[in-house]
Amino acid sequence: MTCAIRTNGLTKKFRRTPVLEGLDMEVPNGSIYGLVGTNGAGKTTTIKILMNIFPPTGGHSEVLDVDSRRLSPGQFAQIGYVSENQEMPGWMTVGYFLNYLSHFYPTWDRALAAELVRQFQLPLDRKLRQLSHGMRMKAALASSLAYRPKLMVLDEPFTGLDALVRDELIEGFLPRAENTTIFISSHDLTEIESFASHIGYLDRGRLQFSEELDTLSGRFREIVVTFDAAPQLPREWPANWLQQEAGGAVVRFIETRFDQERTAVDVRRFFPGCRDMVVSAMPLRSIFVTLAKAGRTAD
Amino acid sequence: MRDALLIFRKDVRHLWPRILIVLAIAALEGLLNAAAPAGNPLQLSVVWLWGFSCVYLTASAIQEESLPGDNQYWLTRPFSRRGLLMAKVLLLAVFASAPRMVVQAVALRLNGVSPLRYASVLFATGVFSLAIGLAAAALAAVTENLMQFLWVLLPIAAVEILSLMYGGREIGQNNVAWIRSSALGALIVAASIAILIVQYSRRKTFVSAGILAGTLAMAAMVPLLVTWHAAFALQSKLGRAIGPASMRISFEPSGPAGNYTAEYGKALEGIDLPIRITGIPAGTRAVSERVATTIEAPGGKTWSSGWTSTGAIANPNPLEDSHAIRADGAYRQHLYVDAEFYRAVKDAPVHLHASVAVTLLGERQSAPISARGRTGHLPGDGICGAGPGPFPSNVVVFCDWPGQAPARVYVQARSLKNGQTLESLLLPAGPYAPYPTDGSMWSGAETMFTAPPEPVEMKLETWRAIGHFERELDIPQIRLSDYAVRRITDPN
Numbered sequence: 001m002t003c004a005i006r007t008n009g010l011t012k013k014f015r016r017t018p019v020l021e022g023l024d025m026e027v028p029n030g031s032i033y034g035l036v037g038t039n040g041a042g043k044t045t046t047i048k049i050l051m052n053i054f055p056p057t058g059g060h061s062e063v064l065d066v067d068s069r070r071l072s073p074g075q076f077a078q079i080g081y082v083s084e085n086q087e088m089p090g091w092m093t094v095g096y097f098l099n100y101l102s103h104f105y106p107t108w109d110r111a112l113a114a115e116l117v118r119q120f121q122l123p124l125d126r127k128l129r130q131l132s133h134g135m136r137m138k139a140a141l142a143s144s145l146a147y148r149p150k151l152m153v154l155d156e157p158f159t160g161l162d163a164l165v166r167d168e169l170i171e172g173f174l175p176r177a178e179n180t181t182i183f184i185s186s187h188d189l190t191e192i193e194s195f196a197s198h199i200g201y202l203d204r205g206r207l208q209f210s211e212e213l214d215t216l217s218g219r220f221r222e223i224v225v226t227f228d229a230a231p232q233l234p235r236e237w238p239a240n241w242l243q244q245e246a247g248g249a250v251v252r253f254i255e256t257r258f259d260q261e262r263t264a265v266d267v268r269r270f271f272p273g274c275r276d277m278v279v280s281a282m283p284l285r286s287i288f289v290t291l292a293k294a295g296r297t298a299d
Numbered sequence: 300m301r302d303a304l305l306i307f308r309k310d311v312r313h314l315w316p317r318i319l320i321v322l323a324i325a326a327l328e329g330l331l332n333a334a335a336p337a338g339n340p341l342q343l344s345v346v347w348l349w350g351f352s353c354v355y356l357t358a359s360a361i362q363e364e365s366l367p368g369d370n371q372y373w374l375t376r377p378f379s380r381r382g383l384l385m386a387k388v389l390l391l392a393v394f395a396s397a398p399r400m401v402v403q404a405v406a407l408r409l410n411g412v413s414p415l416r417y418a419s420v421l422f423a424t425g426v427f428s429l430a431i432g433l434a435a436a437a438l439a440a441v442t443e444n445l446m447q448f449l450w451v452l453l454p455i456a457a458v459e460i461l462s463l464m465y466g467g468r469e470i471g472q473n474n475v476a477w478i479r480s481s482a483l484g485a486l487i488v489a490a491s492i493a494i495l496i497v498q499y500s501r502r503k504t505f506v507s508a509g510i511l512a513g514t515l516a517m518a519a520m521v522p523l524l525v526t527w528h529a530a531f532a533l534q535s536k537l538g539r540a541i542g543p544a545s546m547r548i549s550f551e552p553s554g555p556a557g558n559y560t561a562e563y564g565k566a567l568e569g570i571d572l573p574i575r576i577t578g579i580p581a582g583t584r585a586v587s588e589r590v591a592t593t594i595e596a597p598g599g600k601t602w603s604s605g606w607t608s609t610g611a612i613a614n615p616n617p618l619e620d621s622h623a624i625r626a627d628g629a630y631r632q633h634l635y636v637d638a639e640f641y642r643a644v645k646d647a648p649v650h651l652h653a654s655v656a657v658t659l660l661g662e663r664q665s666a667p668i669s670a671r672g673r674t675g676h677l678p679g680d681g682i683c684g685a686g687p688g689p690f691p692s693n694v695v696v697f698c699d700w701p702g703q704a705p706a707r708v709y710v711q712a713r714s715l716k717n718g719q720t721l722e723s724l725l726l727p728a729g730p731y732a733p734y735p736t737d738g739s740m741w742s743g744a745e746t747m748f749t750a751p752p753e754p755v756e757m758k759l760e761t762w763r764a765i766g767h768f769e770r771e772l773d774i775p776q777i778r779l780s781d782y783a784v785r786r787i788t789d790p791n
């Protein structure tokens with residue numbers, strides 16, 4: 001097994017509205033894969049198909065080498081799933097909830113559960129319905145980490161949480177997920193960037209790219225080219241140069257396939273009279289915004 | 300099984316107040332039955348109350364892990380669906396069906412009746428409980444919460460009640476209605492099982508909702524499909540004895556003139572035909588159930604009544620059960636004809652054909668009962684109570700039987716002072732069902748009559764239905780006006 005999750009031509013329609021269109025995605029074992037995309041891009045639908053909550057309209061998906069439509073309790077005992085809008089049994093106290101679930105997981109680690117309770121400062125005698133959203137997410141996370149799952153699936157886990165709670169969550173689960181593949185959907189790119197090893201970008205049901213974060217960060221650069229005077233702009237820009245802007249003697253764009261030598265050659269070819277070129281690395285958030293804007297422009 | 304027990308334990312922990320309500324109502328029903336099953340007006344209300352509490356408990360249990368929806372925490376937990384379903388069935392069996400059976404068994408024992416003799420009836424009440432639970436479970440399995448459950452349940456209940464009321468005109472409260480109830484019950488149970496299988500194996504709520512809608516449509520059709528005559532025909536096949544081939548009904552124009560007067564609706568005209576019945580086997584009685592009349596008049600005019608309870612073979616002896624045919628002899632066949640048709644053909648010679656549905660009664664048993672207070676150990680393990688009625692000379696007798704009441708029950712009162720004897724029929728007569736279809740363990744009947752002068756000795760006489768059959772009465776030529784029933788309000 002090299003991939004914890006694999007999808008092939010996955011499609012989903014709600015009535016006649018396509019939500020996913022031919023999704024091909026691989027989540028390597030041991031990776032922390034961030035699935036990013038705007039609201040309505042299809043992230044939650046993808047996850048719900050992977051978790052066998054929704055049936056796909058077409059295509060195929062595998063989770064832990066099992067067809068996701070055939071996931072059984074045996075597989076779910078190795079998967080942790082936490083979602084921002086998960087309905088919890090509100091009448092249960094945190095303590096009862098953890099104890100109740102522990103019987104269903106052969107690998108449940110009581111010591112780890114106790115440690116998670118301590119770290120997240122979970123009140124064991126409080127009913128789940130009485131907890132704040134943040135505390136409920138912590139309880140859900142603790143109940144999903146205590147059996148050391150092979151795969152953690154987190155659907156927008158940070159939505160609606162303040163920065164402190166977000167940090168506590170991340171600090172809580174990352175160190176305990178060393179041998180776990182983490183698949184996390186989010187539009188909170190700042191958080192994803194801090195720990196993701198792989199990134200997939202979903203836009204209106206289509207996966208625009210899926211690669212290692214280092215590769216992604218490496219190939220996106222902001223390029224600022226300066227001239228002595230306003231330059232002649234090319235009639236057609238290269239397809240990998242996005243968000244082109246020109247103002248006076250300065251041209252600015254985003255290079256999506258950055259290579260030190262090749263990009264310099266290309267710049268000189270398109271702007272023979274350029275005086276200087278400044279290359280800046282981009283945070284994930286800026287990359288995401290660039291791609292989102294490019295997607296909208298393409299419409 | 301381990302999963303099922305874990306979920307069961309969790310459900311008990313959460314639902315214990317609802318479980319207590321179900322248990323308390325079952326206990327109340329048991330107490331009522333133990334104290335006085337005979338003539339207990341609360342009995343049926345308590346059965347209904349128990350039914351509602353059972354539905355509430357079942358729906359709550361199913362929706363602990365609700366099936367429609369995509370945000371429930373349990374969907375991605377290692378709960379086996381089979382274990383989940385088993386846990387719910389276990390809850391229903393342990394806290395609904397079984398306690399009610401136990402309580403009923405205790406009530407039987409306290410009334411001096413061996414529960415073992417009525418194991419099949421006890422089992423039937425258990426199945427009844429389970430059927431209610433299954434139907435509630437199926438509905439709960441396609442709804443997300445109790446409010447949604449109620450919103451679906453209420454219109455369904457309203458449609459079904461209307462359908463029963465409408466269908467009830469045809470089949471009515473009669474002894475073969477259990478066949479329709481059973482068909483309806485079997486349909487509901489089968490559909491409920493199908494819905495539960497679909498929901499717990501695939502969570503295809505759309506498919507399940509389709510099954511539910513189809514079942515409701517079919518359920519509404521049951522009263523139309525299972526007509527009274529179809530039910531009676533099936534009952535005939537299930538009867539222990541075939542109707543005696545010797546029994547004949549023949550028109551006897553030379554029979555005594557009718558002096559029958561009655562008051563009835565203006566849409567009908569009554570016909571009172573003298574008939575002779577022969578071939579009643581010794582030790583049996585017959586009761587006419589319904590009649591279907593066809594009249595063909597000259598000129599091709601035809602009228603048919605269909606199977607109707609309006610009209611019967613009548614015993615002319617006013618002191619005896621008017622519908623019982625006790626032995627060979629002269630009787631009256633009462634028929635009711637459409638008034639407009641009657642006016643058109645009343646003086647013309649018409650061809651009249653009547654099919655008469657008859658039940659043969661046998662296995663007569665008789666036992667003395669106390670004229671005041673309770674008497675137990677009666678035929679069929681019956682228990683009777685007797686007491687004064689609302690008027691000074693009235694006596695009220697009410698009796699209950701575990702399981703089904705006998706098909707015909709009489710109380711005979713004889714004055715020890717002057718030897719005068721009166722006979723009164725207990726109503727309603729017991730249905731011909733092999734098992735109770737309303738979930739009750741006991742069925743009862745009562746009568747009120749004017750007692751002969753005291754001191755009085757009273758006797759209970761019971762008859763069982765042993766056969767059901769049809770006989771034909773064919774009169775090639777008859778003038779209806781010669782046999783018209785005079786209305787009480789008619790001028791001389």
